[in-house]
Amino acid sequence: MRSTIAQAPGAPPPGNRMLAQEAIMIEAPKIIDIDPARAIAVVRIHCPREELSCTLNRGVRELLDRIKTQGARAMGPLFTHHMRDPTDSFDCEVGVAVDLPVRAAGHVHPSQWPVMRAAHALYRGRYEDLPRAWADLQAWIARQGLAATGELWECYVTGPEIGSDASAWRTELYLPLRAGSGLAWATGVSSWATAPTGAGSA
Template sequence: MIEPLRTVKTAPQHIALIPIQVPRAEIQKVMGPGLMELKAAVAAQNIAVVGPWFTHHVRDPGAVFDFEICLPVASPVAAVNRVKPAQWPAMTIVQTTYHGGYEGLGGAWGEFIAMIKATGHKTADGLYETYAVGPETSMDPGAWRTVLSKEVAAP
């Protein structure tokens, strides 16, 4: 199930990220280890995480996923190994929240894209998934919440 479409203006936010390119079938193999590596690097620098982790898909997913595993942080991180400092920019996004396990994300994205088209919004290539509530918080996939976002394209 997804919530109604909403439009949000984001504020700039420091992030720490790990860029990854993998075939679609391998995303589950790299996500967990990448997130653990990112969290460890941020913790080693004594920098506070200030929100839920998210992924930024640089372009809409196809056969290869070109994405970044991201953590919002209180201050810039120093680059170490694969971890890089960056900033989530101020932008206007359309978003919804999906309720359920990760296996339903594909269908949720389909619904979300249809909602975007029905409202006439034009969006930029790429997308964001913010994992607001997941297995680290609840064992019940029905309680999980993933925020789906796309940037509104400049006119």
């Protein structure tokens, strides 16, 4: 589990071919159902873009300290849940799945990763290019005639803690779909054994 997060924020062929756009590498998107909901602990972040890195890192330190103090364990990668597309400011939560619900303490609050149908893609590369990765996923959704809720979930599976080769850094992108959207596209239910807590360390 990493304790820091660097500053973030046509139709693909079937199979596992990558969409390559210069440094951007995104696996072919899929529509998945995530079920059941999962207990998470979060810190709410609202700050200007230029303050995001320091604010996130401060939030992560408090998040992991509070979880440990309460006897809970992190059960997957760190993630950010963006309430809207980032602009010159960010409105998001930084969080992690936990093995038991936590109590509110300081800036840390209990919450849930909800049941959702989402467009999912795995991105490999630098955090600085994540906005372009999201743009690719959003463009794919638009081409399929699907409607997103406007929220973004970003799981940091591996990153700088494994080395400086950014092509090995993996970030999972989840774009929730509006109710009734994507019914004909779902490829099956992703349980928490395989997503997002099954992913490694963020």
